[in-house]
Amino acid sequence: MTAETADAAIPARRASNVKALRLAETVAIPVGAMVASAVAFSIFLLIIGKDPVQFWQLVWTGGFGSSFSIQNSLQRAAPLILTGLAFAIPARIGLTMIGGEGALVLGGFSAAAIAIPLVTNAVPVWITLPVMALSGMAAGGLWLGVVGWLRHARGVNETISSLLMSYIAIAIMNFFVEGALRDPASANKPSTMPIGDAYRIGSIPGTDVHWGFAAGIVLAVVLWVLMSRTTFGFAARMTGGNARAAKAQGLPVGALMVVCCVIAGACAGLAGFFEVTAIHGQANASLVAGYGFTGILVSFLARHNPLTVVPMAILFGAIAAAGGVVQRRMGMPDATVLVLQGILFVVLLVSETFYGRFKIFQPGNTGDRV
Amino acid sequence: MDHPIVTVLIAMLGGAIRVSTPFMFVALGETLTEKSGRINLGLEGTLVLGAMVAYATSYLSGNPWLGVLAAGGAGVILGGLHGYICKLPKVNDIAVGIAFMSFGTGLAFFFGKPFIQPSAPHLDSIHLGDWTGNPALAQALEVNPLFFVGIGLAIAMAWALKNTKWGLIVRMAGDSAAAAKAMGVSVDLVRFLATAAGGFMAGIGGAFLSLYYPGIWNQGLSSGQGLMAVALVIFARWDPIRCIIAALLFGAAGAIGPSLQAIGITQGYYFFNAAPYILTLVIMILSAGSKGAAREAPGELSITK
């Protein structure tokens, strides 16, 4: 599509062209950045004397090459969708909240803790699981809600306080898991009482991917609608653009911030619930797996768009899945994946600067800026 | 001398001196960067890479001070890259910081594998407490020269920021880019240099970890020290002297957990071990709402807007 044809079009078509161009830009720039980081990483591989062609073949094999590999990637993506959303929603309102890890851990722990009396009394699964999920979401939401409230009420920086709260959340979980709520049978790996197979949520039928993945997609869609199609989302985005102006307009900035943080915590807490009910069957130190931190990367790569979080989480899941194959076949260390992620992340952020810079994505007339 | 409280206090004094230095250097580096109006959350990555480079250099060359210098050099490169990238329009400095955290850590882990097992020459310490005749106190007062370098640096920075033309330029770039530009100062250049210099200091903080205390290189070496040091800057309200105090407090708080167990208080160690985080959070909450905090924050800082 050239500028001339766009210029000549009738206004309605022109508006849709502008939209299409913007969409093309938001696809082309990240794809370009991914290609660029792949090239950069290939150069890195050549420098250390490894074969880039073999590397990318293995990434394909391990990430997407077979139905097993695809399911492996999707399963690994499941918690990352939720923790990605946990970073994206506050980011839309201008908060850099890196405490998703703590909310996940606490959410998983509280889901497992509330399950103990329910499972002991043989409460039906259809009551127990929702109660666990709600408990996990409430714990995570409360935890990050406090961060949002502190930011609003006392001006406490949310990046730092959410990080501190993560350390504290992990200490709380460890304290109970190794103390009052420890299952005596969990000798060398202190854990809460197992919820038992009957209460474990299985895989999506026909696959090996647990239900957390489906929940993540549903939540991504719901949150996308909330953030881009509702007054709430509009107000939140406006606050993110300029909090002072939003306040001057009479928007309840503080309440919006707290709600966004609660949503974030609930997403992370739900991820914790799925880790407990789909993976571990109990709460223990393995809940601290870094998903909260990877979620930050996922969200940045998705430019904090809830819908885009899903493919980016899958990309990270695939990289993690492929990382194992690369280790096994090429004898490369585990840190290879970290280097690749680091390069990808830096290059994608640098690519932000190119939005609006390429003529081909611009409508012909500068007066058209939407 | 044998009273349990004395034991804990001596341990906290020792902990403050032993553990605080990396926090000091990273916090001072971050203070300089933030004073110029930019935030670099990636100093955790710089710290880890600095630790690895220092250890490797010391092991290969036999000279630990060369390692310290090399760590600073690695920090300059990461900091400079960060500074360069962030001056591009529309690039978010917080995000780039997080990206550099994972990039720096990744590089350090990738290239650090062969240096986990070997023993590299360590930095020597100065024995200030031998006259006391108390081994615990003598140990607590065994101080690495970098500790004093850090304090000297803080005093020099505090003075220079207040009293020199360079200090004025840095502060101006941080408080109002428009005013600085009006004065003919290149804000981008100032921030680039401040970020690179901040990286240098953070790299040295890493060298302290690997070459002095605890004095090893492995992938678990930094348990978030670089991130916490960035937190301490906000806590210290961008004042180099207060950074030193904050780092000392944080180090002392870290010694509470092990020393309480040593005198027989063995319950709830998870919470004692989390003491530094809880303490930092509480002080942040208590001090954040004050007018002073708002006044002292550099006006251009994205994190305080």
Place this chain on the structure above:
Amino acid sequence: MPFNNLSRRTLLKAGAATLASVALPFGIARAQTAVILGIVYVGPKDDFGWNQAHAVSVGTLKALPGITVVEEENVPETDAVSKSMESMINLDGANLILATSFGYYNPFVVDLAKKYPDVQFRHAAPLWNKDKDPANAGSYFPYLNQAHYVDGVAAGLSSKTGKIGFVAAKPIPSVLSNINSVLLGARSVNPAATVQVIVTGDWSLPVREAEATNALVDAGCEVITCHVDSPKVVIQTAEGRGVKTCGHNASQAPLAPTGFITGAEYKWETIYKSYADDIAAGTPLPNFLVGGYNNDMLRNTAYGAGATPEAIKAADAAIEALKGGFKIYTGTLKDNKGNVVVDKDYDNYDPYLDGMGWLLEGVQGSTT
């Protein structure tokens, strides 16, 4: 006479081995079938500790013809490990999986073993249960506490007061059993010996390990030992403070040229070598392969400059006794809260000891 008192465990092992040889449906039984072995580590395989000890020993298998080894490091104890193992099976054709971290077993190894009955799984902790767990899964584990008992003997005779400091990662049975064994070893030569414990809370926390070591030295401990993933910091810091040390997991002797006494080391290669021999001979792998000094699964690091001549003599005698079936937990023993926790002679492999949740009288420290 190591087996004059057949424990439940040995019986279990014998039964299981028969079971496995009957049930084994696939290739290992046929000689010369290619064996593809997948091994997963919880940390970096050059961590100078637990993971490296495994990785080095696996080298014995790599050298054998007909065996391909595929390795994956830094695999967390989450679904990541089931996916990694499954990926080894699906993409690399692995038919023997070694899972080397405690938390891999339940639910990950157990579930996967049910899903892939043709693949053999072996896990590095004594958790396999004949009645509950799949026949194609199994356990292998050396009881390191025997070597820590020897450490205790040597430490007790290499110090004046017998005050020993122990830096512990977590208060779980496998760690508590090492602490208690150090105490019993030290008490066997010095009835006044004590052990003081500081728990760091996790497997690898270098700064806190250094702080804990300093705190123990300040508290008057003359010998420091530990159970953390990578003991380099502890040994190095203690040496710097001028106190003696005992190692853990691998040889730390070079780190402490003046104070090193001895250290507790696994001999994983004995187990891996026996697996390799079984594979080469076409015999099925045992489901339950545990041991200690009596079957060459442990060693103590060569004595360092910190060991006194009496200590060396007594420690050597203790090793000989352990090889001959000497029992560590015997008679009546109380924990440090006053409860009787041992009221008879326990075999070193008695399952009761696997679940120990107590520290003996003489240990200063807590289990929570």
